Amino acid sequence: MRSVAGQVFVLQVVVVVLLVLAAVVVLLLQARHDTTREARNRSVAVAETFAHAPGIQQALKLPNPTAVLQPTAEAARKSSGVDFIVVMNTDGIRYTHPKPDRIGKRFVGTIQPALAGQTITETVNGTIGRLVQAVVPVQDARGHVVGLVSAGITIKKISGVVDRQLPILLGAAAAALALATGGTALVTRRLRRQTHGLDPSEMTRMYEHHDAVLHSVREGVIIVGGDDRLLLANDEACRLLDLPADAEGRPVEELGLEPRAAELLTSRRVVTDEVLPAGERLLAVNNRPTDRDGGPPGSVATLRDSTELRALSGRAEGARRRLNLLYDASVDIGTTLDVTRTAEELAQVSVPRFADFVTVDLAEPVLRGDEPASADGAQMRRVAIRGIDAAHPFYPTGWLIDWRPSTPQAWGLSGNAVVEPHLEAAGGWRAQDPEWTAKILDSGVHSLIAAPLRARGVLLGVVNFWRSKKPDPFEEDDLSLAEELAARAAVCIDNARRYTREHTMAVTLQHSLLPRGFPEQDALDIAHRYLPAQAGVGGDWFDVIPLPGARVALVVGDVVGHGLHAAATMGRLRTAVHNFSALDLPPDELLGHLDELVTRIDQDEAAAGGDAAITGATCLYAIYDAVSGNCTLSRAGHLLPAVVRPDGTARFLEVPAGPPLGLGTLPFETMELSLPEGSQLVLYTDGLVEDRNRDIDAGLELLRGVLAHAGRAPEETCRAVFEVLLPAHPSDDIALLVARTRRLASDRVAEWEVPSVPEAVAGVRAAVTGRLEGWGLDDLAFSTELILSELITNAIRYTGGSIRVRLLCDRALICEVSDTSNTSPHLRYAATMDEGGRGLFLVAQFAERWGTRYTTTGKVIWAEQALPRR
Numbered sequence: 088m089r090s091v092a093g094q095v096f097v098l099q100v101v102v103v104v105l106l107v108l109a110a111v112v113v114l115l116l117q118a119r120h121d122t123t124r125e126a127r128n129r130s131v132a133v134a135e136t137f138a139h140a141p142g143i144q145q146a147l148k149l150p151n152p153t154a155v156l157q158p159t160a161e162a163a164r165k166s167s168g169v170d171f172i173v174v175m176n177t178d179g180i181r182y183t184h185p186k187p188d189r190i191g192k193r194f195v196g197t198i199q200p201a202l203a204g205q206t207i208t209e210t211v212n213g214t215i216g217r218l219v220q221a222v223v224p225v226q227d228a229r230g231h232v233v234g235l236v237s238a239g240i241t242i243k244k245i246s247g248v249v250d251r252q253l254p255i256l257l258g259a260a261a262a263a264l265a266l267a268t269g270g271t272a273l274v275t276r277r278l279r280r281q282t283h284g285l286d287p288s289e290m291t292r293m294y295e296h297h298d299a300v301l302h303s304v305r306e307g308v309i310i311v312g313g314d315d316r317l318l319l320a321n322d323e324a325c326r327l328l329d330l331p332a333d334a335e336g337r338p339v340e341e342l343g344l345e346p347r348a349a350e351l352l353t354s355r356r357v358v359t360d361e362v363l364p365a366g367e368r369l370l371a372v373n374n375r376p377t378d379r380d381g382g383p384p385g386s387v388a389t390l391r392d393s394t395e396l397r398a399l400s401g402r403a404e405g406a407r408r409r410l411n412l413l414y415d416a417s418v419d420i421g422t423t424l425d426v427t428r429t430a431e432e433l434a435q436v437s438v439p440r441f442a443d444f445v446t447v448d449l450a451e452p453v454l455r456g457d458e459p460a461s462a463d464g465a466q467m468r469r470v471a472i473r474g475i476d477a478a479h480p481f482y483p484t485g486w487l488i489d490w491r492p493s494t495p496q497a498w499g500l501s502g503n504a505v506v507e508p509h510l511e512a513a514g515g516w517r518a519q520d521p522e523w524t525a526k527i528l529d530s531g532v533h534s535l536i537a538a539p540l541r542a543r544g545v546l547l548g549v550v551n552f553w554r555s556k557k558p559d560p561f562e563e564d565d566l567s568l569a570e571e572l573a574a575r576a577a578v579c580i581d582n583a584r585r586y587t588r589e590h591t592m593a594v595t596l597q598h599s600l601l602p603r604g605f606p607e608q609d610a611l612d613i614a615h616r617y618l619p620a621q622a623g624v625g626g627d628w629f630d631v632i633p634l635p636g637a638r639v640a641l642v643v644g645d646v647v648g649h650g651l652h653a654a655a656t657m658g659r660l661r662t663a664v665h666n667f668s669a670l671d672l673p674p675d676e677l678l679g680h681l682d683e684l685v686t687r688i689d690q691d692e693a694a695a696g697g698d699a700a701i702t703g704a705t706c707l708y709a710i711y712d713a714v715s716g717n718c719t720l721s722r723a724g725h726l727l728p729a730v731v732r733p734d735g736t737a738r739f740l741e742v743p744a745g746p747p748l749g750l751g752t753l754p755f756e757t758m759e760l761s762l763p764e765g766s767q768l769v770l771y772t773d774g775l776v777e778d779r780n781r782d783i784d785a786g787l788e789l790l791r792g793v794l795a796h797a798g799r800a801p802e803e804t805c806r807a808v809f810e811v812l813l814p815a816h817p818s819d820d821i822a823l824l825v826a827r828t829r830r831l832a833s834d835r836v837a838e839w840e841v842p843s844v845p846e847a848v849a850g851v852r853a854a855v856t857g858r859l860e861g862w863g864l865d866d867l868a869f870s871t872e873l874i875l876s877e878l879i880t881n882a883i884r885y886t887g888g889s890i891r892v893r894l895l896c897d898r899a900l901i902c903e904v905s906d907t908s909n910t911s912p913h914l915r916y917a918a919t920m921d922e923g924g925r926g927l928f929l930v931a932q933f934a935e936r937w938g939t940r941y942t943t944t945g946k947v948i949w950a951e952q953a954l955p956r957r
Contacts (some may be wrong), residue, residue, distance in 0.1 A: 089785035103264045111257075122245045126219035127208045129245075130190045133167045134223045134238035135206070143174075143225055147234040152182045153190055161185065167241040170215060174225075176234055178203060194237060198222055201235050208596060216241045307370075307387050310377070315339050315353045325368060326776045327390050348372075355386050362393065368739055369393050409568050412440050416572055421579030424586040426454055427470050433550060433576040434473030441568065442552035442634030444474035444532065446481050448488055448496075449540070449548035453580065456588030458545055467548055476554060480526040492910070494539040496549050504538035504570045508560035527553075534560035538573035542581035550576065604629045605779035609897055610639040610713035611768075612827040614801030616809055618817060619897070625820035626704070627772045628661050632668045635949045636937060637713040637831050640668050641727065643770040643824055647703035659688070660704060660748075674708040674721035675755040679744065681706060682723065685749035704748040713831045714895065718768065721757045723748050728775055729790065731804075733765040735797030739787070764830040767804060768792060774819035775812055786812065801825040835862075837894040841879055848879050851892055862896050866955050870933040871902060874950045877930050878904040881948075885910065888945070899935070900952045907945040 099147055132815040135144070137160065146155040152174070160172040160844060179461065182492070200207040200224040206394050209220045220239030224232040307324030311317060316338050320330055339353050346678055348363050351374060358374040374388040420432045426449065434445035448467035450459035469486045482488060490496040493515030493942065495505040507513045510524075510533055517524045532625040534554040540547040550573050605613050613631055626646025631648045634640055646656045663684050667677045685704060705724035708913060712718070725749030727739040742754035769790075776786030793811045794804065804825045813821070837858045841847050854870045859868050876890065884888045888907030894902040934950035942945075 088641045097116075100264070100511045101266065107264070108233055108258075119242075120129070122242050123210065123219060125245045126240050128170060128220065129167075130219050130221035130238045130240055131206060131208060131223070133163070133172065133227075134221045134236045137163055137172055137174075137238065137376070138223045138225045143236075144227055144229065144575075147174075147176070147182075156318045157187075157190070159182045164238075164522075168244070168359060169236075169242075170218060170238050171220075173237045174234060177232060179235070179709055181385055182234075193233075193552070196220055196222060196237065196690070198235055199582065202232055204230070204232060204802075206659045213239075213412040218242065235505075259531075259653070263852055270856055279576060285683060291672065306391055309352060309388045309390070309522065311339060311352050311386050311388070313378075317342065318385065324390055327392060328365060329369065337798065345623070352386070352388055355658055358388075360544050365803065366671040389881065408440065409559070412568070413571055416575055420576050421582065424583045426456075426580055426583045429576065429583050430548075431473070432579075433572065434471045437472045437552060437572060439475050439556075441565075441572070442536075443557060444472070444479060444481065444932050445550065446551045446553070447471040448541075448551070450546070451487075451546050453584050456584055456586075456591050458584075460887050467642060470548075474553075479530070480523070480530040481553075482523065490517075490549075491519050493723075497550065497584050499537035499539045499549055500546060501861065502539070504536055506561050506563060506566055507531065507535040507537075508562065510535055531555040536561050536565060536569045538566075540573055540577040542574075542577040544582070544743060544846045547577055547580055547584070606633050607898065608639050609642075609831070610632045610637055610711055612829065613721070614805045616805045616823040618774075618809075618821040620649060620817050620819050625774075626657040627647045627774065627820035627822040628657045629770065629822045629824045630661060631824075631826075632665060633907060634671060634710065635904060635940065636901060636947070637949065638893055639713070641709045641710050641711065641768065641770055641826055642706065643772060643822060644704060644706040645725065645820075645822075656704070660685070660706070664706075673757065674719055675708060678706060678721050678723045678748075678755045682746075682748050682755075683780065683834045686751050695928045706748060709768065709770070711768070711787060711828060711895075713829055714836055716828065717759055718760050718762050719757055719759045721755050723755060726776070728773065729768065729769040729771075729794055730760075730762065731767040731796075733763055733797065735795055736792035739791065752878050759912075762828045766829055767794075767799075767801065767826045768826045769804070769808075770824040770826075772820065772822045774817060774821040775808070777819070778814045779818060782815075792918065799828050816887060830895040831895065831897060835896040839892045840893055841882075841890040843883050843890055845883055847882070848876055848883075851879060854877060855892075858894060862894070864900060864954070867900055867952055870952060871900065874930050874933055874952075875904070876900055878902070878950070880950050882906040882908075896954075899954060900947060901951075902934075903949045905942070905945060905946050905947045909946060 090146055095692055103116050119830040135890070140159075140163075143156070144631050146152050146159075156174045160174060163170045164170070168726040171185050173184055173194060175198075175787060176182070179198050179734055180553075181190050181192055182192055184190050189850065195213075196211065197207055197209055201224045204224055204226065206221065208219060210217065210219050212218075216580050217240040219241045220237055222235055225234040227233050233475050241473045276659045278683055287774055294495075304321070305323060307327045308319070308321045308658065309317065309324050309328075310319040316336060317330075317334055318336075320328075320334055324330065325334065328342070328348070329346060330342055330641050339349050342349070343366060346364065348365060348370075351358060351361070351363065351372060354374075355376045356374060357376070358372055360371045360373060363372050369392075370666045371391040371393045372384055376386045378384045392689070415432075416436050419436045421429055422432065423429065430447040434447055438707060446469060448469050451466055452459040453470055454470070456467060465488065467488045469482050469484050469488060472481060472484055489502065495513070495516055498505045507516060511528055513535075518575060519925060528537055532553045532555040536552040538552070540550055550569075552561070552569055566711045605615075608631075609632075611631070617627070617629070620626065626644075626648060628642075628644050628646075630640075632640040632642065634642040642661075644657070644660060644661065644664075647655045649884060660681065664677070672680070703724075705721070705722075705726075707722040707728060709718055709723040709728065720742045722728075722742045723745045727742060729737055729739050732735045740758065740760070745755040771790070773783070777783040778786065789812060790808065793808050795808070796804075799807070802825075805823055808823060819869045839851055839854060852875065855871055856868050859865060859871060864871075871894075879892065886906040886908035891905040893901075893903040893905070895903070930950055933952070935953050937947055937948070939948050
C-alpha cells in the first residue's frame with residue numbers, strides 16, 4: 088500500500104466506509120429524534136385523556152382514591168400501550184401505579200410546572216430503562232389543580248423502525264463498497280503503469296529536491312555535461328559567479344569565470360570545500376563526477392559563499408571561549424569562604440585563557456573581614472599572582488600598594504574597568520614606579536586591563552589582567568569580559584569577607600566565654616582540650632568549679648547549633664552553672680534549676696517574638712569529694728562519662744539518663760560511686776566520638792580502647808585521645824576534660840562528735856587548738872575557736888540532734904559544723920541594746936568565706952580561713 092495506486096485504493100475504501108457510517112449515524116439520530124417525539128406525544132396524549140376522563144375529579148375527593156382509580160388506570164395503561172399511568176395528589180403522593188407496592192410513595196419527577204397548570208414532559212432513566220414521562224394537571228371547574236396524572240413509555244417500544252431499516256441500509260452500503268472496490272482496482276492498475284510503482288513520498292521528494300535545487304537552497308549548484316557545457320545552474324550559482332542569463336548550454340570557458348574556477352568545473356576531479364576566489368567573494372567548492380555509478384558523463388559542483396561565514400565563525404568561536412571562561416569562573420571561583428583563596432581562584436581561572444598574568448589587590452580591611460571605606464585610592468595589599476611563567480616582574484604577594492591617581496588601577500577603582508592597550512605609551516602608568524614598570528615592560532608585558540572588585544556598591548580591590556606572550560593587545564571588547572569576571576569574583580570575595588568577620592566575632596565571643604584557666608585546687612589534676620568546628624564556633628563548654636569542703640565540680644555541656652547564638656547561649660548557661668554552684672546544690676537539683684532557667688528563657692523569647700530560643704542543650708555535672716573519694720554525677724541528655732581505674736581498666740559510667748535541658752518532663756537522677764586515688768574521670772562532647780564517616784557507637788568503643796591505659800597523666804590522656812579520635816575535618820565542636828583524682832591526707836582531716844550540751848563547747852575548742860598546733864597553725868587558733876564556738880553554740884541552741892565538727896587543712900583551713908536541722912542561719916546586724924545576733928557577724932569578719940550546704944540528714948555550716956604564708 089505504499090504506492091500511489093495502493094493509497095488511492097485505500098482512500099476510495101475509506102470514503103465509502105465513511106459515507107456508510109455517516110448514513111447510519113444520520114439514520115440513528117433521526118430515528119432517535121422521531122422516537123423521542125413519538126414517546127412524548129403518546130405520553131402527553133394518554134396523560135391528558137386520563138386526566139380529563141369523567142369521574143377523575145370525584146375520585147380524587149374520596150377518602151380512598153386508590154380503590155377507584157387503580158383499576159381504571161391499569162385498564163387504560165394496557166389499552167394505550169404505555170408503561171405506567173400514575174395518579175397523584177398535589178404533594179406528589181401516588182394513588183395508582185403498575186406496581187402496587189409503590190402506591191403511597193412520592194412520585195419521581197418534576198411536578199412544579201404541572202401544579203401551576205402546565206403540562207410538562209421529561210426524559211429520565213428509570214428502573215425499566217430510558218423513558219419519556221408527561222405530567223398534566225387535573226383541574227376543577229374553577230381551574231384549581233386538584234391532582235396530577237403522569238403517563239410514561241420507554242423509548243425502546245417505539246424504536247423498532249430503525250431495526251427494520253438498518254439491514255436495508257447495510258446491504259446498500261455493502262453493494263456500494265463492492266462497486267467502489269472494483270472501480271478502484273481498475274484505477275490501481277492504470278496508476279501503477281503510469282507511476283512505475285513509486286509511492287507518493289518518493290514522487291513528492293523528487294519534486295521538492297528539484298525545486299529546492301533550482302530556487303530554494305542558499306548553495307549554488309552547477310551541472311556540467313561531458314562536452315564541458317553548462318547544463319544547469321540554479322539562482323544562487325548565477326548570483327555567486329555572476330553568470331549571464333543565457334549561460335545554460337554554453338561552454339564553461341565562455342562564461343567569463345576565473346581561470347582556476349573554470350578549470351575546476353571541467354576537470355571531473357573530486358574536490359571537497361576547496362576555496363576559490365570569485366571577485367570579492369571566497370567560495371567553498373565541492374565537485375563530484377556524475378558517471379561513477381553508470382550515470383551520464385559530466386560533473387556536479389556546489390558553491391558556498393564563505394566570506395561572511397569565516398568572519399562569523401571567528402566571532403562565534405571567540406564568544407564560545409568567553410562563555411566557557413565565564414562558566415568555569417562561576418564554578419571555580421568561590422569554592423571556599425577564604426578571601427585570599429578566592430582571589431587566587433580568580434587569577435587561576437583567567438590564566439592563560441584571557442590573560443598571561445593576573446594580579447589581585449585587596450583593601451586592607453577586607454583581609455580582616457571588615458568593610459572597607461568607600462574612599463577611592465585606598466591602600467591595597469597584593470594577595471594573588473598567577474602567570475604563564477613562575478618568574479614575573481610584578482610586586483610580590485603581601486606588598487602594600489598605594490596606586491597613584493594617574494594609573495589605570497586608580498581610574499578603575501573610581502569607576503569601571505580601564506584598558507591600556509599599549510603600556511609603553513602610557514605615561515600615567517609608568518609614573519607609579521619607574522623602576523618596576525621598566526622591569527614589566529622589559530619582560531614583554533604590553534597590554535593591561537584594570538577592573539575594580541566591587542560588591543554591593545563597596546570597593547573591595549582591583550584585579551589586573553596583563554598580556555605578554557599573546558601579541559594582540561586588549562581591546563574595548565575585552566572590557567565586558569574583564570568586568571564580568573571581576574563582578575563574579577567580587578561577590579565571592581565579599582561573601583568570604585563577611586564570613587570571616589562573623590567567624591572572627593563568634594570565635595572572639597566564644598573564647599571570652601570559655602574558661603581561660605582553672606582555679607587552684609588540690610582535689611584533681613586537670614587537663615583539657617577544646618577544638619571549634621571548621622564550619623564555625625558552636626556551643627560546647629566545660630568548667631572546673633572549686634566547692635567548699637575540699638570538693639570540686641566538673642561540668643561539660645553542649646548547645647545545639649553553631650554561630651553567635653550558640654556561643655551566647657553557652658555563655659548564659661555557663662554563668663548560670665557558676666551561680667547555682669555557689670549555692671552548693673547537689674547535681675540533680677542543680678540540673679533541675681538549669682532546666683527551669685532554659686524553659687524560662689525559651690518562654691521569654693517566644694513571648695517577645697524572638698528567634699533566639701535554645702533549641703537544645705545537654706549537660707553533665709559531677710562533684711568529687713577529695714576527703715571521702717566519692718563522686719556524685721547527674722546528666723541531662725549528655726553522653727556517658729568514662730572512668731579509668733588506676734590499673735588501666737576503662738568503662739563508661741551508667742549515669743541515669745535525664746532529658747535535655749528545657750524539656751522539663753522528668754526529674755534528674757544521680758549516681759554516686761567511690762573513686763580510688765589516681766582514677767581518671769573523662770568528660771567529653773559528642774563531636775569527639777561522632778563523625779560523618781563513623782558511627783557514634785564505634786566512636787565510643789574507640790574512645791574506651793584509647794583510655795584503657797595505666798599510669799598516664801591527664802595531659803598524656805588528652806593527647807592520646809586526640810591523636811586517635813580527632814576527625815580530619817571536625818563538623819562539630821570538641822570538648823574534652825580529663826581529671827585525675829587525689830585524696831586529702833587523713834592527717835589533714837580532724838572530726839569530733841559533740842554532745843548537744845553547752846558544756847561540750849570548751850572541750851571541742853581545746854581539741855581544735857591542739858590539732859592546729861600539730862599543723863603549725865597556731866596563728867589561726869583564736870579565730871578558729873571563735874568561729875567554732877559560735878557555730879556549735881547555734882547548733883546546740885536551735886537543733887536537738889547530734890552535732891559533728893570537722894576540720895580540714897587544705898589550701899585553706901575549713902571548719903564544718905553539721906547538725907540535723909534544715910534551718911539555715913542568716914546574717915543580721917544587731918541593734919545597740921540587743922544581747923545577741925552578733926555571732927554570725929563575727930564569723931563573717933574572721934572567715935574569708937562561709938556558707939551552708941544541705942545534706943540528706945540535715946545541713947553543714949562551713950567557714951574558710953586563708954592559711955598564713957610561710
